[in-house]
Amino acid sequence: MIKKIKTIFVLLGVFLSSCNAQKEEAHLVSGLRAPAYPLVTIDPNTSAWSYTDNLYDESVKHWTGRNFPLLGVIKVDGQLYRFMGKEEVELLSLAPMGDNLAWNARYITAAPNANWNTLEFDDTGWRDGTAPFGTKVNEPRTVTNWEDEKIWVRREIVLEEDLIGKNVYLEFTHDDDATLYVNGMEVVNTGNKTGKNTKIKLSDEVVKTLKKGKNLLAGYCHNRVANGFFDFGLFKEKEGQTFFANTAKQISADVQATQTHYTFTCGPVELKVTFTAPMFLDNLELMSRPVNYLTYEVKASDKQEHQVEIYFEASPNWALDSPLQESTTEAFEDNNLVFLKTGSKSQDILGKKGDDLRIDWGYFYMVADKQNTTYQIGESSAIRASFIKNSEAAVEKGTGKNQLSLTKKITLKNEYTDKIMLGYDDVFSIQYFGENLRPYWNAEGKSSILDAFHKSYDQYNDLIAKSTVFDHKLMSDFSEEGGQAYAELCALAYRQAIAAHKLVKAPNGDLLLLSKENDSNGSIGTVDVTYPSAPLFLYYNPELAKALMNFIFYYSESGKWTKPFAAHDVGTYPLANGQTYGGDMPVEESGNMLILTHAIAKMEGDAAYAKKHWSVLTTWADYLVENGLDPENQLCTDDFAGHFAHNANLSIKAILGIASYGKLAGMLGETKVADKYVAIAREMAKEWKRMAKDGDHYKLTFDKSNTWSQKYNLVWDKIFDMDIFDVDIAQDEIAYYLTKQNVYGLPLDSRETYTKSDWIFWTATLAPDVETFKKFISPVHRFMHETTDRVPMSDWIYTDKANRRGFKARSVVGGYFIKMLESKVK
Structure with a gap:
């Protein structure tokens, strides 16, 4: 049965009646030195990070590593302190x-x-x-x-x-x-x-x-x-002048699920800067709204009065694929807000597809309350010099490399808190089988980005409070369930996993949560990326888990995909017009779809979603009955490690896919069908055990002794108490894995020292108790804390050295939430 867990937001009334959530240090501070710190996280196109320990050590970067220049400078009684970003040297x-x-x-x-x-x-x-x-x-x-x-x-x-x-x-x-x-x-x-x-x-x-x-x-x-x-x-x-060489002194950095907090000393004042992405998965309009907050709080440490100015500068690069492209810029006021806007001159909407790309259509905005705010658009040296000299350069408009700047002037007597907003209007987000779709927040085209900013401004206090409560609850609950290291990794994974997707609405009204296969091949809607990322969405909102699958069902049910197994993807981001990946993953993707459909039914206590897609689920289940026990030479989700025949872990997926179909039939009252497919799965599981047994553990492939691999797919048998595989299999595997761990974790299998961090969390969830679970999680936490590869969390890492093998910023870290998913199911 599913626990009836009250939504986190029922805590808000009690919490907010006793304190001001903006000021309250309610959350458990994370001790994790993140490999990269999330700053602005909206979607795969607007995803900005700090790759360094101090926010001012380097330029803010897009997840691909390209500079997304965002400068922050505070002037205190005439003295300059750069606290964010670095002046970009051309x-x-x-x-x-x-x-x-x-x-x-x-x-x-x-x-x-x-x-x-x-x-x-x-x-x-x-x-x-x-x-x-x-x-x-x-x-x-x-x-x-x-x-x-x-x-x-x-x-x-x-x-x-x-x-x-x-x-x-x-x-x-x-x-x-x-x-x-x-x-x-x-x-x-x-x-x-x-x-x-x-x-x-x-x-x-x-x-x-x-x-x-x-x-x-x-x-x-x-x-x-x-x-x-x-x-x-x-x-x-290019040789040039540096205006902001002097930096503040960073005191702390703390990554929470929806917020990243920094604290600085700037001479006689303390500065706190918080980046907030209020991505609550039970509020789809808010989750998809393309606006983040940057809150700044200035406090006089000496309790004296000070003249303070806060300066923010953004580059047109936020709206360009390449810095060499031409851009347009403008500034305007709308009611109480000032808007700075930039975009490419060409505006080739949805004109490019691929992985190592940045958006170059639509417009980036930096927005502030216009009270006591000055704004400028112009060449960087001119607007920086005017800030230093307290002069106001002319606001320009047009093409070129004009920068955008906002300055807030304050007479600081005690403390002061304010904000700017950063956002992106992509106009159209996804091309879906030939039709251009708007983002979910404006799916009908009846709103505007100005409305979104005004709404965000008006809801600021409420959303910051909710973010604080959410972050506190995640850290508290996850620490209790899996330990502090587990909670810190999940907090860092939260925005990364969500921002690697785009939420849109299909022409038939279906929700579509389309992933981008970041730092891989740029595929859109990849099923074997959906599979590992799904625990996050199953835990918070099963409707979004459906949104990860709706397009794959449509692809087959529409007749556009005619093979008797599930497709790998629906295109290359952002063009979802049909599979573009060079190879099929028949057993992999069919098993993924069946298992996740069963997971949705278990989380909802209702198999209505499965009934809606019963015909194609039947086709996939029958394919697995015929081909799943001893898979032929084919790709699987771990295709980067090579493909091979007789994959024992892939066989587990096929067997549990068949069992999932049987369990779904039982939920739908189809007793004979249920008995038949569950019996087939159990018989296959017995044969699997015989074929895979290798002394005190189980093989990587059925035909190779003295090999091993993580059997992470077994986790569903445990979570949903499916009773398909003998329980001693997981017990033996866990005991064996503990003898194979390296300093940074458990290798994926016996072939290499690298691993997939997401699969470690699945394997760890097979552990019989929380202390054993922690033994698998602690080395992953150590890797993220110590890695010299400063990028948004990688899921493909070495276990014997502090380096990633590949991949970064991918959605699959949503799989870290599988332990919490287990805790929600009893």
Whole structure:
């Protein structure tokens, strides 16, 4: 049965009657040093993070790693303190990346002779190609198709000057391993990992080799599995003036589920800055509203009066795919609010698809109450100088690289609290089988972004209070259920998981919560991304779990997808016009859909959703009966590790998918159907045990002894008490896993030292008690706290070193919530 749990918001009346929730330090402070701190989290396009310990150490960045410049400076009695972001130093292109301007090179896919990476090497016999190089089927930005395992690339460049004494950077994107050279000197060796738009500063020794005339950039890339991509370029810093060199001193940083809190000292005043995304999953209009808050609270530490000015500056990059694109800017007032607006000049709505992209249609807004606020649009040096000099530069409008700035002037006598709002109007969000769909908050096109900002402004006090209560409850409840480390990881995962989706309404009225496969291949609505992320949505609102699946059901039921198993995806983000992934995952995706449909029925206590889709569920269940016990050579959700036959964990998924169908039939009163399919599943489970047994544990594949893997799919058998597999299987596996853990967690299987952090949480939930559960979670927490790869949480990480293998900012961290899902089901 499902526990009848009161919604968290019933606590608000009691809580707010006793204290002011904005001022109350009610939450349990997180001790996690996040690999990256969520700042503005709306959707895959508007997702901004701080990649450093201090908010002012680097520029604010999009999840892809591109700069989303957002500056914050406080002036106290004339003294400047930069507390957010870093003045962006413009990089001038010496050899552009292919995503900005295609470049030509010589390449080969068989191992070359020695010294291939030097300018003098004779590359006769090499092929001519245009970058980027990649697998076109899954990497839409590819120009030259590369499907071989390895590639060697020689790129001659001509410099107009010697670069001695200059700050020079190499930028590169690679999938997978890459080694890069400048004039024969190795400057990058990534090892076994992927990365996008990584920048490194070249050493003085390397820069000395960059002479006027011909030079050589050379690179090697190894595509281990599935997608391949390779691109690199050279840049130098533009010399210019720095206005805000002096920084505040950051005292603390604290990540909660809906808020990120910072505290600074700025001379005689204390400054608190909080980023809030009020993403409550039981309020779809609010969850999808594209407005976040930045609250700032200034307090005089010495109790004296001070003249204070707070300055915020944003860049047009927030509304551009590439900083080289032209933008338009404007400022205007509407009732009590001032709006600063920027967007691309071209406005090619839904004109691009892919992974390493940023939105370049619609408009970014920075908004504030106009009382005591001045605003400027102009070239960065001009508006920064005017802030320093207390002058007001003319407000400009038009194209170019105009920055947006807001300044609030305060006579501080004790303390002062105010806010700005940051948001994005994408106009149209998703193309769904040929039809452009608006975001859910404006699905009918009857509202406007101005209305959304005014509503957010008016609801500010209430929403900040609710966010505080929500954050406190999550940390408290999750700590009690799984420990402090578990709570801190789930708090960090909350906004990341939600913001990797876009909520829209289908033409038939269905809710569609469409994921973007971030830092992978950019697929939209991927079923094997839905599967691991679903626990978050099942826990808070099963209607959103349905929204993760509705488009896959429609794809089959409409006849657009005709295969007897579930599709992998419905396109490449943001174009959901049909599967674009290069391979099917028949057992994987069919099992996922059946298990999650059963999960929805269990959470709701009603199988009506399954009944609505019964015909296609039957087709998928029968496919698994025929093909699921001993899967043939095929892809599964862990396709990055390679695909193979006889996958024991995939077999578990198939068996539980069949069992889920039987259980659903029972809920619908179809007793004979229920008995038949549950009996089939139990018989298959007995055979599975015989085939997979390998002494004190169970195999990775049925045909290979002395192997092992995480059997995380078993978790549903436990959560829903399905009684399909013998309970001793999970007991034996958990005991065995504890002997295989490394410092940063349990490897995915016996082949490699890397793991998937989301699957560890599923495996840990199989543990018989909370103390054993914590033994699996603690190493993951340690990894996130210590990793040197400062990106939004990665789910594909090494367990023996503090590095990610690949992936970041993905929705699958919603899977961390599976322990809480178990606690809700009895």
